[in-house]
Amino acid sequence: MPELPEVETVVRLIRPRLVGRSITAASVAWKRSIGSQSVASFARAVVGERFESVERRAKYIVMSLGGRGALVGHLRMTGRMHVEAADWDPGKFARVRLDLDDGNAFHFIDVRKFARLEFVRDPAPRLADLGPEPLGPEFTADWLAQQLRGCRGALKPLLLDQSFLAGLGNIYVDEALFRARLHPLTNSRRVSAEQAAALRREIRAVLGEAIEREGSSFDTFYRTPEGNPGSFQHQFRVYGRTGEPCRDCGTPIARSVVGQRGTHTCPSCQPRPRRTRRAAR
């Protein structure tokens, strides 16, 4: 499922094909994909507008349409974006199509219908609650250590909270926690300054490496806008490796549930915190 590296990959690939292009027609095959706006008013809002910029903020894709507004996209689990020649067939999961003035068409494709592509006059309000970018300058070891000291809950749900830190999802949280040798149930308040520094370093490392490899494709869903799978799934150390030997110590990777999310750890490299709350299942 698209997390920060996958969204970044999508943005980098579609940006040069969209910026400067104008929308000549819009059609919507699944109404909820565009949020609560009617298809007619969505089409009125976007047709004739020109893409000025395509940027990523956390897992959102913000496509600015002049001063008139913006398209804000979120791929959730199975969303995809393509810019292709007008006769390209987007398949049965096509949800929104925007024809462009250069003869291409932008396609918003989504199997599970959770993804959104909404027109808003001002994207700022819906991005206002997001925490800092993990690859940005605000995300320092000191900042993380200080924030963690002020929180009480388990580490993993906090890292998944987009208002705390914006862009991580289940896969990269599991990978970063493993690399930092921290158990997902560690109480945030008990993370030392050294551990916070390691966690910050590993979060940035795992995201950076994943972007280099154009994200992770371990199922049939995520593809780059060129239709290629990413390759970071080959670098997974714990995610999806339940029962397989830890690459560092050979101990079988364990699966548990933390915060209703499948969670993968090496029981030996990431020992459970001394004073645990009840582990979920």
Added chain:
DNA sequence: AGCTACTCCTGGTAGC
């Protein structure tokens, strides 16, 4: 504040 549960969805898979 921090939990839990629920909602939205459907392809893939396990079990029979």
Added chain:
DNA sequence: TGCTACCAGGAGTAGC
């Protein structure tokens, strides 16, 4: 082969 049941999960929301 064909059926059913269940699973995955990002984010928003509600309730305790």
